[in-house]
Amino acid sequence: WGMAEDGDRLLIIVVDRDDDLGVKTGISGPVVGREANLDAAVRLALADPEDPDANALFYAVKLYDQLTQSKTGEEVEVATLTGSRKEGMEADMNIFNQLREVLEKFPAQRCIFVSDGETDAIVTPIISSQVAIASVQRVTVKQSQTVEQSWLILGKYLRLGITDPRYAKFIIGIPGGFIALSALLSIFGLAQPSILLLFLGLLLFLWGFRIDIHFSRLFTGFYRISQMPAIGQIRAFAYLGAGASLLIGLYLGLSSTYTTYISLNLTSEQLIDPAILLPTVLRLSGVFISQSIDFIAISAILVVLSNMIYYYIIRYYGFWRTIHAGVLSIWLWALLKRAGVLLQQPQPTTITESSTFLFILTAVMGVVTLGVTFAMTRVLRSIYGKQFRKGAAKKQ
The missing domain is CATH 3.40.50 (Rossmann fold)
Known part of the structure; x- marks a missing residue:
């Protein structure tokens, strides 16, 4: 043609x-x-x-x-x-x-x-x-609606499900595995209905939400990381470490907040009293910040440092912004740490108290430090900026 x-x-x-x-x-x-x-x-x-x-x-x-x-x-x-x-x-x-x-x-x-x-x-x-x-x-094939034809059609699809590997693993493989598991549990005297239902429920849950596909993608992702260049691996593992640190920080913050709330033993009448509810919310916020901010800040600093090293090696212009981000992360870490301590005070504080004074000092020193950092990077960028290229960073 x-x-x-x-x-x-x-x-x-x-x-x-x-x-x-x-x-x-x-x-x-x-x-x-x-x-x-x-x-x-x-x-x-x-x-x-x-x-x-x-x-x-x-x-x-x-x-x-x-x-x-x-x-x-x-x-x-x-x-x-x-x-x-x-x-x-x-x-x-x-x-x-x-x-x-x-x-x-x-x-x-x-x-x-x-x-x-x-x-x-x-x-x-x-x-x-x-x-x-x-x-x-x-295009649909016309079929007779008699019982005989219905059984013939059912038999055809059952035969297809048994002989075709695409369908056999679901129609035969999964039930066969469940029967084998039941027999194995009965050997050890564990073939109780609750245990069998637990295994069946987990199997249906994993199959229904395609958890196996997600696990496969996860292992594929780890394999791809192992095939990356060294600088790409450093960046990838830094992100994994940052994610783990973030989860730990959130867990510590939430668990400490819950423990503190239980220890207050507030009644339902107290929870609807604004005079008690507002200080309680501020105190619990302070507990959450104090207990979680260290790990959350470490997570942010890991991401910033990995990008700083990565951009420096590939000579990407975004390197200068990562310096600003690093200083900002450290300042926010110190500022929020002081804010968490301040919020946990049982009584309102004045500017003359040490916790309030340290919070204000941290805020002022942070602004000054950021200003000095911006000025220094501006000077360094004017001297060494030609060694760094603009545009999108290459993926490693």
Whole structure:
């Protein structure tokens, strides 16, 4: 099939996302043209008469004949796109690439998508990103509603679930594992209904929320970190350490706040009295800040230091901003630490008391230190700034 001339063109598209056509007949996509698609439909129907993709292929050929005989003036073509047996992203990329290949040789303005209804939500966005979809034609196989036919259909899908590896692991594998676990627990005298229900509940929870996929991505992320250059690994582990430090800080702050609240032993009447509630909230805030700020500040400083080292090694202009961020983090650490102590005072404090004086001194000294830091980095940047490049930092 050669390059089409300019004019109105309509493309009929069939998508076989799990590549039954390739697996069962050896035909690779894209399959373009009436005769090629008719041959593919016949061969697929002979290989597997129950495959719904064969019905979609026959319907597309029939639709092609109807449109070419209607003499609307449009040039019509039919194409079948195949994905991958693994489905997922690999199948979608194959469909996307084959569609672009077809459109390069037959640049249609719009298309008709012939579907069996199973993959509409997945495939439609891929097609619409390349060509406008004028119509979606769903092909369903007519079945008798008798009890006998219903049992035949049920038997067909049960057989598919047992023989197809994609479905067998859920229909046979998971129940088989649960039965084996029950037998193992019974050997040790632990086969109690509550324990079995616990294992079943955990299994359904992990499966329902796809926790296994998240764990897989986590281990993949650790593997990628191990393949990074040394500077990238330093930055990645600094972020992991910062995350751990942040969680520890939040845990210590919340646990200390809860313990302090319990020790106050406030009644429900006291909790609705503003004169008691406001000082209590301030005191609990002070406890949370005092107990958590050290680890939270360490988390922030780890992130700043890792970026400072990273930007310095790659000579990125953002290095100067990390100096400002580091000084600001240390100042906020000291300031919030003093604020936490101040908020825990049982009585209002005056400016002459040591806790209030230290808070004000920390605030003033912090502003002065930040000003000196900005001035120094401005001078250093004017001297050494040419050694650092502007623009987006490279990812390591």
